[in-house]
Amino acid sequence: MSETLELYDYWRSSAAYRVRIGLNLKGLGYASHPVNLAPGASEQLSEAYRAVNPQQRVPTLVTGAGALGQSLAILEWLDETCPEPPLLPADPWLRAEARAFALSIACEIHPMGNLSVLRQLGQQFGAGEGELQAWRERWFGAGMAALEAQLAARPASTYAFGDTPCLADICLVPQAYNCRRFGIDLSPYPRLCAVTAAAEAHPAFAAAAPERQPDAPSLK
Amino acid sequence: MSETLELYDYWRSSAAYRVRIGLNLKGLGYASHPVNLAPGASEQLSEAYRAVNPQQRVPTLVTGAGALGQSLAILEWLDETCPEPPLLPADPWLRAEARAFALSIACEIHPMGNLSVLRQLGQQFGAGEGELQAWRERWFGAGMAALEAQLAARPASTYAFGDTPCLADICLVPQAYNCRRFGIDLSPYPRLCAVTAAAEAHPAFAAAAPERQPDAPSLK
Structure with a gap:
């Protein structure tokens, strides 16, 4: 995979944490864009982030094809487009x-x-x-x-x-x-x-x- | 797929409804075992059903390989083991x-x-x-x-x-x-x-x- 991957991320988000693990297992580098979800900041609700992900949730993975939310959909996509090492058993x-x-x-x-x-x-x-x-x-x-x-x-x-x-x-x-x-x-x-x-x-x-x-x- | 499929089902369960649609799209017949989730019945909490699915949730698909919960996991399994017609786009x-x-x-x-x-x-x-x-x-x-x-x-x-x-x-x-x-x-x-x-x-x-x-x- 030669394209640049960008991850809209938050250190304490469980869903973002899943995607970080998946990217690391695949050996894929990515540019990290932190989105501060802490009450008081709530950057996910900003207009700037709405333009990235209208659902205003973290994580979002931005690829050459577009922006994708939902951590499990991102992980399945990684596994289908970059099969090694696999993220699911073979059986x-x-x-x-x-x-x-x-x-x-x-x-x-x-x-x-x-x-x-x-x-x-x-x-x-x-x-x-x-x-x-x-x-x-x-x-x-x-x-x-x-x-x-x-x-x-x-x-x-x-x-x-x-x-x-x-x-x-x-x-x-x-x-x-x-x-x-x-x-x-x-x-x-x-x-x-x-x-x-x-x-x-x-x-x-x-x-x-x-x-x-x-x-x-x-x-x- | 020649094995017999058994679905522990409830008419109003959204998750069971998903699996019924998937089985029908694949043209797979199944034996239906209704589990009454209505308050007052709560058959999913019975010892009998716990033996089928320790998570005591509906649906459960029982196949020759065992019992599987989680509707999206069931649907992905159906799609991998019985590919036509596909349940996901090709791209x-x-x-x-x-x-x-x-x-x-x-x-x-x-x-x-x-x-x-x-x-x-x-x-x-x-x-x-x-x-x-x-x-x-x-x-x-x-x-x-x-x-x-x-x-x-x-x-x-x-x-x-x-x-x-x-x-x-x-x-x-x-x-x-x-x-x-x-x-x-x-x-x-x-x-x-x-x-x-x-x-x-x-x-x-x-x-x-x-x-x-x-x-x-x-x-x-």
Whole structure:
């Protein structure tokens, strides 16, 4: 792939974190454009960013063909246009199981912690930080338990679905980061913890970590 | 595909509706096992169903290889193992755009109307039907507006991404059904309405409609 890739990114966005991992696994360089999602900045709602992505969400990958949102669509596109190393297992059923694992995170866990959802809970129901935390614990806890059960039913492996990282690990690591950030206890999920630790030690994952991004505040 | 497919299904589940459309488009027969999700029945929470799908969600497709949840993973598996007719455009960028459209529904609109989310809003915040409706209108409205903008930026076509239905239409039709069910006005979204009407007239979509399922209550 010779074209220049541009990623509209935010260090703490789980969805952007997934795409950074995918780009790193493929060995694809990209120009990073940070979009500050923090309440108070909300740069994703600016007119300038609306021109990039009318959905005003992060990440957006800009390629020679146009601008694309939705992290899983971006990752599937990367895998189809730049096949090595693959982001999904070769076996059709294993691919399906890995996609289901990734989608459980993307459709059932991650949305419940989105800033827009938390903001709506505050505006509509007057939810304060204690109630938002209870909300996160409800969804993150049940979601991680279901993922643990899915992995526990499989033979042991270094990564979620084998000896190389795939889409499942790409979604798991940012979700585990998010859980730790909000003090969700992951010790009831030993398989998830082991797989997360293995993936986080992989150079492509390590370089994508929030704290290593240019827009992360320096920790002094 | 010679194996027997079994679908654990619920007539009004949007996610199950997607899978029914996909199976019909592929011309694949299946045995239907209705799981009554209605509050009061909640058969998805039974021990019997937990043995089928530990995540206790609908749909589940049971094949010779095992049981698979997550509608988009099921549809991708169908497309990989039974390629004709394809559920995604051939062009890689168009595939990516169609997947992004489908994922916008699956990750941002649909989860907010899930029974489990509405139940949690009731339990945690005492939300009554009026507040649940305001919640739905917030997410369904913003989500449909974003989808309309995505289609409006494309050349006109019968279906969302061309002259044959794809994953985008498969996700749109159940979401539009859900909007109508809850009285969300779709008239501000003419492209979505036109594409939905075209798809609903397609035999594979028509046969998958909620009211045509064996567990739908008869309308007397």
